[in-house]
Amino acid sequence: MTANIFKIERLNTHNGPGFRTVVYFKGCPLHCTWCHNPESISKQKQVWVNHVKCIGCVECIRVCDYDAISVEDGKIVVNQKACTGCYACTNACPTKAMEKIGLDYTIDDVMKPILQDKFLYDSSGGGVTVTGGEPGLYIDFVTELFKQCKDNGIQTAFDTSAAVSPEKFEELIKYTDILFLDLKIFDKQNSVKYTGLEPEKLSKMVYWLTTQKIKPDLKIEFRTPVIPGITDSDNNLEEFAEAIVSKFPGAEWELCMFNDLCEDKYRKLGMEWTLSGNKITEQGYIYLKHFQKKYQDINIKLSGFTEDFSKYNEKP
Numbered sequence: 001m002t003a004n005i006f007k008i009e010r011l012n013t014h015n016g017p018g019f020r021t022v023v024y025f026k027g028c029p030l031h032c033t034w035c036h037n038p039e040s041i042s043k044q045k046q047v048w049v050n051h052v053k054c055i056g057c058v059e060c061i062r063v064c065d066y067d068a069i070s071v072e073d074g075k076i077v078v079n080q081k082a083c084t085g086c087y088a089c090t091n092a093c094p095t096k097a098m099e100k101i102g103l104d105y106t107i108d109d110v111m112k113p114i115l116q117d118k119f120l121y122d123s124s125g126g127g128v129t130v131t132g133g134e135p136g137l138y139i140d141f142v143t144e145l146f147k148q149c150k151d152n153g154i155q156t157a158f159d160t161s162a163a164v165s166p167e168k169f170e171e172l173i174k175y176t177d178i179l180f181l182d183l184k185i186f187d188k189q190n191s192v193k194y195t196g197l198e199p200e201k202l203s204k205m206v207y208w209l210t211t212q213k214i215k216p217d218l219k220i221e222f223r224t225p226v227i228p229g230i231t232d233s234d235n236n237l238e239e240f241a242e243a244i245v246s247k248f249p250g251a252e253w254e255l256c257m258f259n260d261l262c263e264d265k266y267r268k269l270g271m272e273w274t275l276s277g278n279k280i281t282e283q284g285y286i287y288l289k290h291f292q293k294k295y296q297d298i299n300i301k302l303s304g305f306t307e308d309f310s311k312y313n314e315k316p
Contacts (some may be wrong), residue, residue, distance in 0.1 A: 002104040003141040006039055006133075010117055016157040016302070018126025021114050023145075026102045026134040029163045031196045033185065034227045034275055036262040040133035045085025045102040048268035049076050053097035060089035060098050077270055100269075107144055118154060127155025127177070136164030139172060146175035148245055159223075162201050166208035173215050181205065183224045183253075185231055186239040194230055210247050222253040226288065226304075228278050241295045249297055255288060257304040285309040 007024040015022050015130065027043030028035075035041065039048065050243070056075055061069045061076075068082035090098040092170060114128055121127050128149050135158065143309050146156045157178035173179075183202070185191040191199050222244060226232045237255075244251055257280050265275035280288075292300045 001141055001144065002106055003110075003138040004043060004045065004102045005105045005110070006102045008110065008113055010113060010122070010208055011143065012129070015129040015131065015159065015180075016127065018124030018155075018156075019117070019120040020052055020126045020129050020157075021117055022129045022131060022133075023110060025130065025135045025138050027137045027197070028133040028161075030134070030161055032225075033230070034225060034258060036265075037133070038262070038265050038269055038271055039101045040237050043133075043137065044078065045087070045100070046080060046269070047078050047083055047085065047090060048265075048270075050097045050268065051075055051109060053095045055095055055097070057094065059092045059285045063088045063092045077197055078093060080269065095241060103162075103246070105249070106142070107148065110145055111148055113314045114154065115152065115272075118152065121154055125155075127157060129157040129159060129178075129180075131159035131180075134161055136160050136165050136168070139164065139168050139283060143172045143175065146172065150175045160205075161195075161197060162205035163197055166205045169205075169208075170212075173212075173218060176215070176218060178221060179209075180223055181209075183222050183240045186236050190230075190236075206243070206247060211316065220248060220251060222248075224253070224255050225258060226255050226284075227258045227275070227278065228280060231286060232280075237291060241291075241298065245295065245297050250299065252299045253299065254301045255292075257302065259304060280308075280309075282307075282309070 003269060004026040005023060006026045008023070009022040012020045012022045024037070026040055028041050031041060039046065055252065056076070058071065061071070065088070066082050067086055070077055070079070085102065087100055090100050113114045130142050130145070142158070149156050155177045157176060157180060158172065158176050159180040161182040161184070180294065184195050184197065186199060188199050191197055224237070244253060255290060258278065262278055263273045263276060288302055292302065
């Protein structure tokens with residue numbers, strides 16, 4: 001059993017409590033306009049170009065058997081549709097400017113760094129988080145991974161957009177301590193437009209979680225990316241808030257502020273980034289602080305800021 005994984009990040013501190021090892025699975029059925037990990041969307045192995053390292057030797061073009069690499073405006077460009085992920089170019093590149101995105105991992109491959117860091121989990125209350133992409137595309141792999149984690153006394157967290165049928169989670173949930181459930185857009189038309197996900201799938205997941213008693217001690221936390229002009233409308237956040245209050249009173253809900261720190265990833269992949277410069281404003285921040293106070297029955301956390309808005313905290 002193998003899975004295509006593009007990153008294993010150790011000593012992570014923002015995907016669950018304590019120190020965590022975060023496993024990023026490659027492949028996602030969604031196409032969120034604001035995706036911060038565009039390299040996670042395709043389930044196929046890919047290559048991107050680090051132009052800072054590139055010396056223009058074109059060795060990558062020479063070894064590519066699929067005519068997937070060319071020079072445009074003096075820069076190496078990869079045709080992602082033609083690229084097969086054979087990694088001949090990455091192996092030939094003398095400066096490692098051609099970088100691999102995705103490798104086949106076995107359960108043992110993933111467990112090795114996890115077990116090495118177990119002492120950090122034990123001392124900090126941390127553990128393992130799987131995300132992506134959508135780790136639900138590798139449900140059997142993740143279930144077996146979580147089984148081995150629990151056999152070793154390691155906390156587990158699963159981050160999902162609910163794009164996979166909830167029935168497939170029945171076995172996985174038995175070995176899951178924390179479920180991060182992404183809430184993006186409540187309105188069906190806009191959800192499909194900006195993410196490709198029909199809200200009915202999220203509704204089915206929520207219904208399943210509230211009716212099944214497979215693991216009563218499962219901790220559920222919600223996450224919403226706050227994208228100016230898309231997800232930050234009164235109606236969108238209010239709809240989600242009312243649903244959480246009615247079905248999961250006292251739950252934690254993280255509102256993660258949008259930033260454009262991922263723009264370089266789009267350049268490396270040769271993809272268009274349409275949200276450049278789209279950042280939270282002073283008014284947007286003040287609204288979120290009021291929203292946080294309004295729904296005190298929910299533990300709302302604001303995260304992901306790239307600038308200091310604290311000077312506006314006391315404004316009415």
